[in-house]
Amino acid sequence: MRQFAVVGSGPAGFYTAEALEKAYGGQARIDILDRFPVPYGLIRFGVAPDHQSLKAVAKRYDKVAESAGVDFIGNVTIGRDISVSELLDFYDAVILATGAPHDRKLGIPGEDLPGVVGSAEFVGWYNGHPDFADLDPPLGGTHAAVIGAGNVALDCARILSKTRHEFEGSDIVGHALEALDQSAIRTVTILGRRGPHQVAMTPKELGELGHLEAAVPVIEPADFPPQEADEALEPGLRKSVTLLRGFADLEATKAKRIVFDFFAKPVAIEGDGKAERIVVERTMLDESGAARGTGETYAVPASLVVSAIGYASSPIADVPFEGGKFVNDRGRIAERLYAVGWARRGPTGTIGTNRPDGYEVADQVAASMPPGSPSDRAGAEGLKRLLDQRGVMPTDYDDWRKIEQTETGQARPGSPREKFVRVEDWLRTLGR
Numbered sequence: 001m002r003q004f005a006v007v008g009s010g011p012a013g014f015y016t017a018e019a020l021e022k023a024y025g026g027q028a029r030i031d032i033l034d035r036f037p038v039p040y041g042l043i044r045f046g047v048a049p050d051h052q053s054l055k056a057v058a059k060r061y062d063k064v065a066e067s068a069g070v071d072f073i074g075n076v077t078i079g080r081d082i083s084v085s086e087l088l089d090f091y092d093a094v095i096l097a098t099g100a101p102h103d104r105k106l107g108i109p110g111e112d113l114p115g116v117v118g119s120a121e122f123v124g125w126y127n128g129h130p131d132f133a134d135l136d137p138p139l140g141g142t143h144a145a146v147i148g149a150g151n152v153a154l155d156c157a158r159i160l161s162k163t164r165h166e167f168e169g170s171d172i173v174g175h176a177l178e179a180l181d182q183s184a185i186r187t188v189t190i191l192g193r194r195g196p197h198q199v200a201m202t203p204k205e206l207g208e209l210g211h212l213e214a215a216v217p218v219i220e221p222a223d224f225p226p227q228e229a230d231e232a233l234e235p236g237l238r239k240s241v242t243l244l245r246g247f248a249d250l251e252a253t254k255a256k257r258i259v260f261d262f263f264a265k266p267v268a269i270e271g272d273g274k275a276e277r278i279v280v281e282r283t284m285l286d287e288s289g290a291a292r293g294t295g296e297t298y299a300v301p302a303s304l305v306v307s308a309i310g311y312a313s314s315p316i317a318d319v320p321f322e323g324g325k326f327v328n329d330r331g332r333i334a335e336r337l338y339a340v341g342w343a344r345r346g347p348t349g350t351i352g353t354n355r356p357d358g359y360e361v362a363d364q365v366a367a368s369m370p371p372g373s374p375s376d377r378a379g380a381e382g383l384k385r386l387l388d389q390r391g392v393m394p395t396d397y398d399d400w401r402k403i404e405q406t407e408t409g410q411a412r413p414g415s416p417r418e419k420f421v422r423v424e425d426w427l428r429t430l431g432r
């Protein structure tokens with residue numbers, strides 16, 4: 001019986017476990033490890049709380065976790081509680097599915113001012129990520145800005161603009177709902193360093209901005225190239241651009257505005273001890289399509305600045321790491337050590353993109369140690385013995401079910417689940 005450890009219980013981890021299970025058909029034990037006592041990574045902490053249909057993919061992961069060959073082992077941090085080389089002693093292969101939980105830095109003056117937060121922090125705050133429960137983003141000013149022209153920027157702008165009523169049925173955490181309800185923000189400016197033809201925003205997500213209760217998208221028609229130029233775009237992007245063009249026809253009659261400011265590259269964040277404005281340089285596209293500054297600058301007022309310019313993975317001791325991800329060749333990092341998902345490819349693609357990724361790596365594992373081949377690795381038994389010696393108490397899937405039931409039981413009316421935002425609360429639920 002082969003023994004595999006998948007590190008990380010987000011989409012990449014679960015698709016890989018699913019793929020390994022299929023490839024080995026009952027002749028492997030697969031342990032999905034996570035630093036938190038609860039599973040699902042990006043699904044729980046990253047996907048927007050008002051996108052419940054996307055979060056429903058966790059039901060598929062439940063099936064994987066409940067299958068005979070798969071176990072969840074939570075509350076274990078690789079690199080702190082146990083090293084990768086120790087894991088490799090216990091398992092035939094270790095697959096890192098640790099995602100990309102950190103914000104890339106802007107690299108401009110003022111980015112460390114209070115009031116400037118990364119999207120991982122901001123999204124984590126409204127999604128109940130324990131690391132960001134105390135973020136307390138300043139919502140007392142009238143102007144906020146979101147840097148970046150991707151889907152995460154859209155998520156942040158939309159969450160900042162929704163009414164309390166619009167969060168019904170979402171699983172936004174109580175502290176964020178209360179704070180957003182009291183928010184004074186009336187204008188959210190989305191700063192794209194290139195133009196409407198270069199957005200990384202997808203049509204479904206963009207379309208939502210046109211139907212908000214109290215906010216309306218505002219866009220400068222002069223930012224668009226001639227309409228004929230849209231023909232050359234790939235269909236998804238053309239749809240996004242058509243939606244953006246449609247926003248130019250909307251009247252800004254609602255209380256809040258989401259302003260698209262294109263060809264706008266942030267060069268500094270300024271303020272008296274806290275963020276008050278972003279200095280932006282007008283750009284134009286060079287021959288390669290990159291944003292080139294024109295030298296013209298102006299200020300965009302913002303007492304909250306959310307930087308949504310992409311993510312990076314966490315390095316782990318002794319694992320080669322470069323450019324925000326693990327160094328790998330089609331997922332293979334070293335003998336018996338692999339990476340999948342954002343830890344392998346970098347932070348792009350949808351949840352579903354991780355599926356072929358996980359299957360490809362599972363195929364490689366199965367090719368190098370065919371189903372039926374013997375193993376003398378101790379697997380979970382050995383791992384748990386060592387964790388016990390180190391005073392680490394892992395959680396299992398039954399523990400998660402208990403936590404889930406408790407969370408669901410204390411949900412606000414109209415909300416699917418009121419999530420705990422502290423590790424201690426999860427553990428208390430388990431009587432620890």
Ligand code: NAP
Nearest residue numbers: 148149150151152153193194200308309310347348349350
């Ligand atoms: P992204 O799609 O890579 O977008 C990042 C944006 O930041 C780009 O517009 C990029 O502009 C800009 N940017 C990068 N560096 C910058 C800088 N120094 N200054 C100013 N702007 C900068 O990343 P993301 O929005 O974090 O999304 C990550 C992935 O998750 C994407 O594949 C996304 O589609 C997916 N996602 C999907 C959903 C959904 O389906 N509902 C929701 C959220 C996220 P350039 O293009 O000029 O580099």
